[in-house]
Amino acid sequence: MNNVKTAVLLALMTGLLMVIGQLVAGRVGLMTMFLISMAMNFFSYWNSDKIVLNMYNAQQVSGSDNPELYNMVAGLAKRGNLPMPKVYIINSDVPNAFATGRNPEHAAVAVTTGIMNLLTDDEIEGVLGHELTHVKHRDTLISTVAASLAGVITMIANMMQMFAIFGSSDDRERGNPIAMLATIILAPIAAALIQMAISRSREYLADEGGAEMSGKPLALASALAKIDYYSKHGMLPGGEAQLGPTAHMFIINPLGSVKDLASSLFSTHPSTASRIEKLKELASRMR
Numbered sequence: 001m002n003n004v005k006t007a008v009l010l011a012l013m014t015g016l017l018m019v020i021g022q023l024v025a026g027r028v029g030l031m032t033m034f035l036i037s038m039a040m041n042f043f044s045y046w047n048s049d050k051i052v053l054n055m056y057n058a059q060q061v062s063g064s065d066n067p068e069l070y071n072m073v074a075g076l077a078k079r080g081n082l083p084m085p086k087v088y089i090i091n092s093d094v095p096n097a098f099a100t101g102r103n104p105e106h107a108a109v110a111v112t113t114g115i116m117n118l119l120t121d122d123e124i125e126g127v128l129g130h131e132l133t134h135v136k137h138r139d140t141l142i143s144t145v146a147a148s149l150a151g152v153i154t155m156i157a158n159m160m161q162m163f164a165i166f167g168s169s170d171d172r173e174r175g176n177p178i179a180m181l182a183t184i185i186l187a188p189i190a191a192a193l194i195q196m197a198i199s200r201s202r203e204y205l206a207d208e209g210g211a212e213m214s215g216k217p218l219a220l221a222s223a224l225a226k227i228d229y230y231s232k233h234g235m236l237p238g239g240e241a242q243l244g245p246t247a248h249m250f251i252i253n254p255l256g257s258v259k260d261l262a263s264s265l266f267s268t269h270p271s272t273a274s275r276i277e278k279l280k281e282l283a284s285r286m287r
Contacts, residue, residue, distance in 0.1 A: 010041045049100040049108060049140075058088035058110050069116070072125055073109060076132050080213045085109050085135060095119070095227050099131035099140050107135040118230070119223050126210055126220030133209030139202050207275050211282050221279040228272040 014037040021033030063070040066089070073087050085099070085107035095115035101107035109131045116124065134140050207224075211217035 013037065014041065046102070049102065049106065052098075052100050053088060053108065053110065056090045056092070056110070058090045060108075061087050061089055068121075069111070069124075072121070073128055073132075076125065076129050076213055080129075080132055080136055080209075082132060082136055083107070085132070089113060089116075095230050097127050097131055099134045101135065102141045103138060104135050107140060109135075114230075115227070118226055120219070122214075122216050122219035123223035123226070125214045126216050127223050128210075129212075129214035129216075130206045130210030130220060132213060133206040134202070136209065137202065137205060139206070203270055203275065204278060207279055208282060211279055211286075215286075217279045217283040217286060221276045221283075224272050224276055224279075 014034070017033040017037040017040075018030050021029030021031075023029075025032070061070060063074075066087075069089070070087055074084055077084050082104050085101065085104075086109075088108055088110035090110055090112045092112040093114040094112055095118040097109065097111040097115055099107060099109045109128060111124070111128070115127065119127065207220065211220050214220065
């Protein structure tokens, strides 16, 4: 099913880019964007995990670099019957974690220094179990491709905005200013809405799988509460725009401090309170 979703996502992103090309430069723009999108889709499928990890300057660690974290991931992977993923650390005060990769054989998990400082070992293990469940369910392919494509489309929209502002007078006269304005505004919104529709329904399943893999549902619930509190009351280094294209990949939406109607309607995650309640129910059943 996730492979089908990935194909649909790539088709939607391709169509969006072709519409942008048509609006800006007619048939030539349409064909140019079609060729660009085909190349971008192929590259994103095979390299989207590297793109996302590079966005955060993630550093790979081995068993000798950080034996505690590495061995924790290895133990969870063994319990989940998964190949050993690559392990990365992101130097950021924001406490969070995510998994990436097109399949379990090419997976990686990344944690921030902030989450390692904030959570207990049991809580970190619960979080890692959640992320490895995403790997097991093959959720990471579609979420990682969505992140890379949404980031590219947002970048293209920003470039068009600069062109509209600083382009020559002849260019502006030949172009359609209404179409250009619509492209600048709607392209990143459309990309965000597509990616936001992907992972919300999968978080409950990942919570349940992570709790079972780690055997510590209440520790995962405690971790979610701590990270959620930070997302609402802490600071976000680098600004919200930098995190936008990859917000759906994290265990807690790092843009949780944004409180408006759109963020509640199109949130990439279900409410933390409902996730914690379900984990408590799971803990009771496990006992």
